[in-house]
Amino acid sequence: MTISTTNHGPAMTVYDFPVGPYPTRVRIAIAEKKLQETVRYEFVDLYKGEHKQPAFIEQKNYSGTLPVLELADGTLIAESTAITQYLDTLDGSPSLTGTTPLEQGIIHMMSKRAEIELLDAISVYFHHATPGLGPLVELYQNPEWGFRQRDKALRGMHYFDEVLQRQPFIAGDKFTMADITVIGGLVFAAIVNLEIPPECQALLAWYERMKKRESVASQPAFAASAS
Protein backbone atom coordinates (compact mmCIF):
# COMPACT_ATOMS: atom_id res chain seq x y z
CA MET A 1 0.00 0.00 0.00
CA THR A 2 1.37 3.45 -0.88
CA ILE A 3 -0.07 6.31 1.11
CA SER A 4 -0.68 8.84 -1.58
CA THR A 5 0.19 12.40 -0.63
CA THR A 6 -1.29 13.91 -3.76
CA ASN A 7 -4.20 12.75 -5.86
CA HIS A 8 -3.75 12.06 -9.56
CA GLY A 9 -6.62 11.27 -11.86
CA PRO A 10 -10.01 10.84 -10.18
CA ALA A 11 -10.81 13.57 -7.68
CA MET A 12 -11.27 11.25 -4.70
CA THR A 13 -9.47 8.26 -3.22
CA VAL A 14 -11.13 5.54 -1.15
CA TYR A 15 -8.80 3.48 1.06
CA ASP A 16 -10.45 0.15 0.56
CA PHE A 17 -10.62 -3.57 1.15
CA PRO A 18 -12.82 -4.61 -1.78
CA VAL A 19 -14.74 -7.53 -0.27
CA GLY A 20 -15.06 -5.95 3.17
CA PRO A 21 -18.57 -5.29 4.55
CA TYR A 22 -18.04 -1.63 5.47
CA PRO A 23 -16.11 -0.79 2.26
CA THR A 24 -18.90 -2.51 0.35
CA ARG A 25 -21.38 -0.07 1.91
CA VAL A 26 -19.46 2.88 0.42
CA ARG A 27 -18.87 1.07 -2.87
CA ILE A 28 -22.63 0.53 -3.24
CA ALA A 29 -23.31 4.21 -2.45
CA ILE A 30 -20.73 5.29 -5.05
CA ALA A 31 -22.39 3.03 -7.63
CA GLU A 32 -25.91 4.19 -6.74
CA LYS A 33 -24.77 7.83 -7.12
CA LYS A 34 -22.92 6.98 -10.36
CA LEU A 35 -19.70 8.50 -8.99
CA GLN A 36 -17.40 5.66 -10.11
CA GLU A 37 -15.47 7.96 -12.50
CA THR A 38 -14.65 10.39 -9.68
CA VAL A 39 -13.12 7.76 -7.38
CA ARG A 40 -9.98 5.64 -7.33
CA TYR A 41 -9.59 2.76 -4.86
CA GLU A 42 -6.39 2.29 -2.90
CA PHE A 43 -6.07 -1.26 -1.54
CA VAL A 44 -5.17 -1.59 2.14
CA ASP A 45 -4.32 -5.13 3.23
CA LEU A 46 -6.21 -5.78 6.47
CA TYR A 47 -4.72 -9.26 6.91
CA LYS A 48 -1.23 -7.72 6.88
CA GLY A 49 -2.40 -5.14 9.41
CA GLU A 50 -1.62 -2.22 7.10
CA HIS A 51 -4.56 -0.31 8.61
CA LYS A 52 -2.94 -0.55 12.02
CA GLN A 53 0.47 0.77 10.94
CA PRO A 54 1.44 4.12 12.54
CA ALA A 55 1.60 5.78 9.10
CA PHE A 56 -2.02 4.87 8.34
CA ILE A 57 -3.26 5.76 11.83
CA GLU A 58 -1.47 9.13 11.81
CA GLN A 59 -2.01 10.09 8.17
CA LYS A 60 -5.37 8.55 7.24
CA ASN A 61 -7.63 7.37 10.09
CA TYR A 62 -7.06 7.54 13.86
CA SER A 63 -9.51 4.63 14.25
CA GLY A 64 -7.45 2.37 12.00
CA THR A 65 -10.44 1.18 9.98
CA LEU A 66 -11.64 1.15 6.36
CA PRO A 67 -13.07 2.74 4.32
CA VAL A 68 -11.57 6.22 4.34
CA LEU A 69 -12.45 8.83 1.72
CA GLU A 70 -9.71 11.30 0.76
CA LEU A 71 -10.80 14.37 -1.18
CA ALA A 72 -8.68 16.15 -3.80
CA ASP A 73 -7.67 18.76 -1.22
CA GLY A 74 -6.49 16.08 1.22
CA THR A 75 -9.52 16.21 3.49
CA LEU A 76 -10.14 12.81 5.06
CA ILE A 77 -13.57 11.42 5.88
CA ALA A 78 -13.78 8.07 7.71
CA GLU A 79 -16.89 6.20 8.95
CA SER A 80 -19.13 4.60 6.34
CA THR A 81 -22.22 6.60 7.32
CA ALA A 82 -20.35 9.92 7.14
CA ILE A 83 -18.80 9.01 3.77
CA THR A 84 -22.21 8.01 2.40
CA GLN A 85 -23.76 11.23 3.72
CA TYR A 86 -21.01 13.31 2.08
CA LEU A 87 -21.29 11.51 -1.27
CA ASP A 88 -25.08 11.76 -1.16
CA THR A 89 -24.94 15.55 -0.87
CA LEU A 90 -22.61 15.93 -3.88
CA ASP A 91 -25.72 15.80 -6.03
CA GLY A 92 -29.33 15.17 -5.17
CA SER A 93 -30.34 12.06 -7.05
CA PRO A 94 -30.93 9.41 -6.14
CA SER A 95 -31.19 10.44 -2.50
CA LEU A 96 -29.75 7.80 -0.14
CA THR A 97 -30.01 9.77 3.11
CA GLY A 98 -33.35 11.57 2.70
CA THR A 99 -34.62 14.86 1.26
CA THR A 100 -36.84 15.97 4.15
CA PRO A 101 -36.12 16.24 7.90
CA LEU A 102 -38.45 13.29 8.56
CA GLU A 103 -36.85 11.10 5.90
CA GLN A 104 -33.36 12.00 7.13
CA GLY A 105 -34.29 11.15 10.71
CA ILE A 106 -35.90 7.82 9.90
CA ILE A 107 -33.13 6.75 7.50
CA HIS A 108 -30.37 7.68 9.96
CA MET A 109 -32.17 5.83 12.78
CA MET A 110 -32.66 2.65 10.74
CA SER A 111 -29.10 2.73 9.40
CA LYS A 112 -27.66 3.22 12.87
CA ARG A 113 -29.95 0.44 14.17
CA ALA A 114 -28.62 -1.82 11.41
CA GLU A 115 -25.07 -1.08 12.61
CA ILE A 116 -25.87 -1.66 16.30
CA GLU A 117 -28.14 -4.69 15.93
CA LEU A 118 -26.52 -6.43 12.97
CA LEU A 119 -23.37 -5.19 11.22
CA ASP A 120 -21.25 -4.09 14.19
CA ALA A 121 -22.46 -7.13 16.18
CA ILE A 122 -21.24 -9.52 13.49
CA SER A 123 -17.98 -7.57 13.30
CA VAL A 124 -17.41 -8.15 17.01
CA TYR A 125 -18.16 -11.86 16.56
CA PHE A 126 -15.68 -12.00 13.66
CA HIS A 127 -12.90 -10.32 15.61
CA HIS A 128 -13.46 -11.99 18.99
CA ALA A 129 -14.90 -15.47 18.40
CA THR A 130 -13.23 -16.46 15.11
CA PRO A 131 -9.58 -16.16 13.94
CA GLY A 132 -10.67 -12.80 12.46
CA LEU A 133 -7.85 -11.01 10.65
CA GLY A 134 -5.29 -13.31 12.24
CA PRO A 135 -2.87 -13.02 15.17
CA LEU A 136 -1.03 -10.06 13.64
CA VAL A 137 -4.16 -7.93 14.03
CA GLU A 138 -6.34 -9.63 16.65
CA LEU A 139 -4.19 -8.78 19.67
CA TYR A 140 -7.04 -9.20 22.16
CA GLN A 141 -10.00 -11.56 21.86
CA ASN A 142 -12.90 -12.33 24.17
CA PRO A 143 -14.81 -15.24 22.62
CA GLU A 144 -17.70 -15.04 25.10
CA TRP A 145 -18.30 -11.41 24.09
CA GLY A 146 -18.05 -12.45 20.45
CA PHE A 147 -20.62 -15.21 20.81
CA ARG A 148 -23.01 -12.88 22.64
CA GLN A 149 -22.76 -10.44 19.75
CA ARG A 150 -23.42 -13.22 17.27
CA ASP A 151 -26.65 -14.02 19.12
CA LYS A 152 -27.50 -10.31 19.09
CA ALA A 153 -27.02 -10.23 15.31
CA LEU A 154 -29.40 -13.18 14.89
CA ARG A 155 -32.02 -11.27 16.89
CA GLY A 156 -31.30 -8.31 14.63
CA MET A 157 -32.03 -10.43 11.56
CA HIS A 158 -35.43 -11.30 13.02
CA TYR A 159 -36.08 -7.62 13.76
CA PHE A 160 -35.34 -6.55 10.18
CA ASP A 161 -37.45 -9.45 8.93
CA GLU A 162 -40.39 -8.04 10.90
CA VAL A 163 -39.70 -4.55 9.47
CA LEU A 164 -39.69 -5.94 5.94
CA GLN A 165 -42.97 -7.80 6.51
CA ARG A 166 -44.67 -4.38 6.62
CA GLN A 167 -42.63 -2.26 4.18
CA PRO A 168 -40.55 -2.88 1.05
CA PHE A 169 -37.32 -1.26 2.24
CA ILE A 170 -35.54 -0.90 5.59
CA ALA A 171 -36.51 2.76 6.12
CA GLY A 172 -39.83 2.75 4.27
CA ASP A 173 -40.94 2.86 0.66
CA LYS A 174 -37.63 3.43 -1.14
CA PHE A 175 -34.02 2.23 -1.25
CA THR A 176 -31.78 4.22 1.12
CA MET A 177 -28.53 4.13 3.08
CA ALA A 178 -30.37 1.98 5.67
CA ASP A 179 -30.76 -0.81 3.09
CA ILE A 180 -27.07 -0.52 2.26
CA THR A 181 -26.14 -0.94 5.92
CA VAL A 182 -28.25 -4.09 6.29
CA ILE A 183 -26.66 -5.40 3.08
CA GLY A 184 -23.27 -4.79 4.74
CA GLY A 185 -24.43 -6.82 7.72
CA LEU A 186 -25.50 -9.73 5.54
CA VAL A 187 -22.21 -9.57 3.62
CA PHE A 188 -20.43 -9.97 6.97
CA ALA A 189 -22.84 -12.78 7.93
CA ALA A 190 -21.78 -14.68 4.82
CA ILE A 191 -18.09 -14.13 5.65
CA VAL A 192 -18.55 -15.71 9.09
CA ASN A 193 -20.98 -18.37 7.80
CA LEU A 194 -23.80 -17.02 9.93
CA GLU A 195 -26.91 -18.19 8.09
CA ILE A 196 -30.00 -16.01 7.80
CA PRO A 197 -32.63 -18.01 9.72
CA PRO A 198 -34.94 -19.73 7.18
CA GLU A 199 -37.99 -18.36 8.98
CA CYS A 200 -36.86 -14.84 8.06
CA GLN A 201 -38.66 -15.07 4.74
CA ALA A 202 -39.20 -11.30 4.30
CA LEU A 203 -35.51 -10.58 4.96
CA LEU A 204 -34.44 -13.35 2.59
CA ALA A 205 -36.78 -12.08 -0.16
CA TRP A 206 -35.60 -8.50 0.33
CA TYR A 207 -31.95 -9.62 0.12
CA GLU A 208 -32.62 -11.44 -3.15
CA ARG A 209 -34.11 -8.20 -4.50
CA MET A 210 -31.12 -6.18 -3.27
CA LYS A 211 -28.66 -8.57 -4.91
CA LYS A 212 -30.33 -7.87 -8.26
CA ARG A 213 -29.45 -4.16 -8.08
CA GLU A 214 -26.51 -3.38 -10.37
CA SER A 215 -24.89 -1.30 -7.60
CA VAL A 216 -24.88 -4.41 -5.39
CA ALA A 217 -24.33 -7.26 -7.87
CA SER A 218 -21.26 -5.47 -9.30
CA GLN A 219 -19.41 -5.45 -5.97
CA PRO A 220 -16.46 -7.81 -5.38
CA ALA A 221 -18.15 -9.10 -2.22
CA PHE A 222 -20.89 -10.55 -4.38
CA ALA A 223 -18.74 -11.65 -7.27
CA ALA A 224 -16.72 -13.60 -4.68
CA SER A 225 -19.81 -15.23 -3.17
CA ALA A 226 -21.13 -15.99 -6.65
CA SER A 227 -18.05 -18.10 -7.37
Ligand SMILES: N[C@@H](CCC(=O)N[C@@H](CS(=O)(=O)O)C(=O)NCC(=O)O)C(=O)O
Ligand atom coordinates in the same frame (compact mmCIF):
# COMPACT_ATOMS: atom_id res chain seq x y z
N1 LIG B 1 -17.35 2.35 12.16
C1 LIG B 1 -16.56 2.07 10.98
C2 LIG B 1 -16.17 0.60 11.01
C3 LIG B 1 -15.28 0.24 9.85
C4 LIG B 1 -14.69 -1.15 9.97
O1 LIG B 1 -14.74 -1.83 11.01
N2 LIG B 1 -14.09 -1.57 8.85
C5 LIG B 1 -13.38 -2.85 8.78
C6 LIG B 1 -13.18 -3.20 7.33
S1 LIG B 1 -14.09 -4.59 6.79
O2 LIG B 1 -13.97 -5.60 7.87
O3 LIG B 1 -15.46 -4.17 6.65
O4 LIG B 1 -13.46 -5.01 5.56
C7 LIG B 1 -12.02 -2.70 9.39
O5 LIG B 1 -11.36 -1.71 9.13
N3 LIG B 1 -11.60 -3.72 10.15
C8 LIG B 1 -10.24 -3.75 10.60
C9 LIG B 1 -10.12 -4.01 12.06
O6 LIG B 1 -11.16 -3.93 12.74
O7 LIG B 1 -8.99 -4.29 12.48
C10 LIG B 1 -17.33 2.43 9.71
O8 LIG B 1 -18.56 2.50 9.78
O9 LIG B 1 -16.70 2.67 8.66
